[in-house]
Amino acid sequence: MSDDETLADVRIVLIGDEGCGKTSLVMSLLEDEWVDAVPRRLDRVLIPADVTPENVTTSIVDLSIKEEDENWIVSEIRQANVICVVYSVTDESTVDGIQTKWLPLIRQSFGEYHETPVILVGNKSDGTANNTDKILPIMEANTEVETCVECSARTMKNVSEIFYYAQKAVIYPTRPLYDADTKQLTDRARKALIRVFKICDRDNDGYLSDTELNDFQKLCFGIPLTSTALEDVKRAVSDGCPDGVANDSLMLAGFLYLHLLFIERGRHETTWAVLRKFGYETSLKLSEDYLYPRITIPVGCSTELSPEGVQFVSALFEKYDEDKDGCLSPSELQNLFSVCPVPVITKDNILALETNQRGWLTYNGYMAYWNMTTLINLTQTFEQLAYLGFPVGRSGPGRAGNTLDSIRVTRERKKDLENHGTDRKVFQCLVVGAKDAGKTVFMQSLAGRGMADVAQIGRRHSPFVINRVRVKEESKYLLLREVDVLSPQDALGSGETSADVVAFLYDISNPDSFAFCATVYQKYFYRTKTPCVMIATKVEREEVDQRWEVPPEEFCRQFELPKPIKFSTGNIGQSSSPIFEQLAMMAVYPHLRRVFYLNDSNLLSKITFGAAIVALAGFLVLKNL
Numbered sequence: 063m064s065d066d067e068t069l070a071d072v073r074i075v076l077i078g079d080e081g082c083g084k085t086s087l088v089m090s091l092l093e094d095e096w097v098d099a100v101p102r103r104l105d106r107v108l109i110p111a112d113v114t115p116e117n118v119t120t121s122i123v124d125l126s127i128k129e130e131d132e133n134w135i136v137s138e139i140r141q142a143n144v145i146c147v148v149y150s151v152t153d154e155s156t157v158d159g160i161q162t163k164w165l166p167l168i169r170q171s172f173g174e175y176h177e178t179p180v181i182l183v184g185n186k187s188d189g190t191a192n193n194t195d196k197i198l199p200i201m202e203a204n205t206e207v208e209t210c211v212e213c214s215a216r217t218m219k220n221v222s223e224i225f226y227y228a229q230k231a232v233i234y235p236t237r238p239l240y241d242a243d244t245k246q247l248t249d250r251a252r253k254a255l256i257r258v259f260k261i262c263d264r265d266n267d268g269y270l271s272d273t274e275l276n277d278f279q280k281l282c283f284g285i286p287l288t289s290t291a292l293e294d295v296k297r298a299v300s301d302g303c304p305d306g307v308a309n310d311s312l313m314l315a316g317f318l319y320l321h322l323l324f325i326e327r328g329r330h331e332t333t334w335a336v337l338r339k340f341g342y343e344t345s346l347k348l349s350e351d352y353l354y355p356r357i358t359i360p361v362g363c364s365t366e367l368s369p370e371g372v373q374f375v376s377a378l379f380e381k382y383d384e385d386k387d388g389c390l391s392p393s394e395l396q397n398l399f400s401v402c403p404v405p406v407i408t409k410d411n412i413l414a415l416e417t418n419q420r421g422w423l424t425y426n427g428y429m430a431y432w433n434m435t436t437l438i439n440l441t442q443t444f445e446q447l448a449y450l451g452f453p454v455g456r457s458g459p460g461r462a463g464n465t466l467d468s469i470r471v472t473r474e475r476k477k478d479l480e481n482h483g484t485d486r487k488v489f490q491c492l493v494v495g496a497k498d499a500g501k502t503v504f505m506q507s508l509a510g511r512g513m514a515d516v517a518q519i520g521r522r523h524s525p526f527v528i529n530r531v532r533v534k535e536e537s538k539y540l541l542l543r544e545v546d547v548l549s550p551q552d553a554l555g556s557g558e559t560s561a562d563v564v565a566f567l568y569d570i571s572n573p574d575s576f577a578f579c580a581t582v583y584q585k586y587f588y589r590t591k592t593p594c595v596m597i598a599t600k601v602e603r604e605e606v607d608q609r610w611e612v613p614p615e616e617f618c619r620q621f622e623l624p625k626p627i628k629f630s631t632g633n634i635g636q637s638s639s640p641i642f643e644q645l646a647m648m649a650v651y652p653h654l655r656r657v658f659y660l661n662d663s664n665l666l667s668k669i670t671f672g673a674a675i676v677a678l679a680g681f682l683v684l685k686n687l
């Protein structure tokens with residue numbers, strides 16, 4: 063393929079029996095008049111986009127069976143987006159050639175069930191002869207045949223139309239949308255259109271009201287529908303599809319039926335215009351660009367939802383919380399994510415989130431979910447927001463909408479430290495502790511689950527728990543992440559050591575518990591800027607001496623760590639426990655590390671930290687548990 067060739071959006075290949083007029087057809091198109099003597103075959107022709115009705119660069123390949131060997135023909139066919147099989151209406155044997163030679167050769171090139179459209183072109187239709195009777199059954203019997211046209215290179219009849227149809231067959235292909243055997247929409251087209259319907263049904267009542275239909279129309283075609291047009295659409299639907307319209311609104315069945323009508327009437331471009339607006343490419347998959355916008359995240363920066371992102375996901379919650387109880391029941395939750403390819407919040411990972419007594423996701427838990435994935439798995443946030451329709455309606459001129467606007471990249475952590483402040487909202491806290499130290503109980507408390515809940519969860523496990531925590535008057539998200547270090551010898555990955563704060567848990571009733579924390583601390587966090595804190599668990603039990611060089615309090619003093627905090631029984635199951643506030647606080651104000659250590663409110667009042675100090679005073683009081 064030459065460089066020019068690769069530029070072509072549409073590649074049309076002409077094949078057919080000898081002498082049926084392939085070269086003449088291309089000549090007539092190029093010269094805009096009949097040319098008597100044509101060469102055996104023409105070189106590749108490249109037609110620039112601006113002279114084609116659909117504005118696509120088109121290449122036309124004229125093949126002559128005499129000159130080309132079959133391998134060459136097959137290789138040209140394979141590169142084609144659409145194939146015109148030319149026959150002569152004055153020569154029946156060329157009609158037979160379609161079924162005996164050309165269609166089989168195309169299948170042999172692409173495979174039995176290929177999707178490359180074929181157009182049957184009956185040339186030399188300048189006399190009285192036609193072959194419609196023989197052609198229609200061929201079209202019926204071979205679903206890859208998109209359409210058939212009779213034309214004449216001599217009189218110019220339908221010459222430009224053929225090439226226009228060929229282009230349209232590529233840009234607005236039928237086969238992904240329509241199953242000619244069953245005369246129904248294909249499964250993937252149904253699925254795509256169901257997604258479109260759900261996104262457009264903005265109040266989630268199952269109907270497209272006139273307003274919703276009009277917005278949809280404006281979105282896809284740029285102009286509103288007149289009220290007569292609206293009525294016409296609804297009448298056409300209810301005539302052919304009894305359950306298509308109810309309450310004077312379009313139902314899902316009606317919406318699908320409407321698209322079936324478009325397709326059956328040859329107006330595929332209408333359905334394609336809709337699908338493309340919602341991110342689909344020709345394969346009816348969402349395009350890579352739509353799903354995964356390009357973004358670079360500099361080292362030390364993190365990703366969070368932008369105000370638009372927050373607004374979008376929060377509106378989704380409103381839309382799907384049908385009974386307005388502030389929680390998503392399993393069916394509401396399933397409904398919300400039904401346009402996504404895989405269920406995202408499962409029985410297991412819902413344990414990372416706050417739920418109500420019945421185990422239903424709260425608004426808080428739902429928002430926390432988005433904050434979590436945006437921090438730890440941005441690709442997944444992009445993908446889900448794309449499926450959920452975030453980009454829809456956000457496309458600028460010449461640019462398909464994408465999900466980039468849903469995200470903001472935070473300032474580098476180093477700069478935050480230098481400036482003693484951050485506008486980040488989501489912070490990550492590692493939870494480190496020996497086996498049985500009480501990590502799960504501690505973490506689940508942030509989601510509001512207590513001992514009994516944890517006992518029920520059993521071995522099911524989420525390595526994350528996230529919730530909203532108040533720091534000063536602001537709310538921040540604290541993401542707890544359990545590190546799976548079975549022994550202090552295990553290596554921590556860079557993802558793990560890059561946390562904003564580390565909580566080391568040790569069981570006061572187990573003499574070997576603290577050694578684990580001390581070892582991991584010294585190995586990974588000593589001399590780093592990451593704030594760390596020791597947390598004593600199972601404090602209602604009798605305290606035993608820890609088998610370590612020094613007791614925990616002494617250890618903390620040596621390393622200038624804050625005194626160990628007691629995670630008392632009263633804190634279990636409490637998402638608003640002051641311990642979580644303290645962790646969030648340490649994550650938000652890491653430069654106050656030494657202040658946390660000094661733990662002296664008199665001294666504190668003498669140092670000026672700007673706004674941070676106000677909150678800190680409050681926190682230090684809370685700290686003496």
Ligand SMILES: Nc1nc2c(ncn2[C@@H]2O[C@H](COP(=O)(O)OP(=O)(O)OP(=O)(O)O)[C@@H](O)[C@H]2O)c(=O)[nH]1
Pocket residue numbers: 078079080081082083084085086087098100101102103125126127128185186187188213214215216217
């Ligand atoms: N009456 C009539 N004759 C045509 C028409 N188109 C082509 N012909 C004649 O048919 C003959 C074959 O035309 P070509 O364009 O060379 O056919 P081709 O399909 O390119 O032939 P090969 O390259 O040999 O396979 C020539 O004598 C043309 O003048 C047409 O529309 N009407």
Ligand SMILES: Nc1nc2c(ncn2[C@@H]2O[C@H](COP(=O)(O)OP(=O)(O)OP(=O)(O)O)[C@@H](O)[C@H]2O)c(=O)[nH]1
Pocket residue numbers: 495496497498499500501502503504513599600601602603629630631634
């Ligand atoms: N009495 C008391 N028991 C606790 C406390 N915290 C945890 N436990 C119990 O200690 C045991 C271990 O707690 P988990 O939270 O599962 O500990 P873990 O660190 O997650 O354990 P692994 O994941 O197996 O390493 C469980 O039986 C808990 O019920 C506490 O504060 N007081």
Ligand SMILES: [Ca+2]
Pocket residue numbers: 084085086101102103104124125126
């Ligand atoms: Ca030729």
Ligand SMILES: [Ca+2]
Pocket residue numbers: 263264265266267268269270271274
């Ligand atoms: Ca509605």
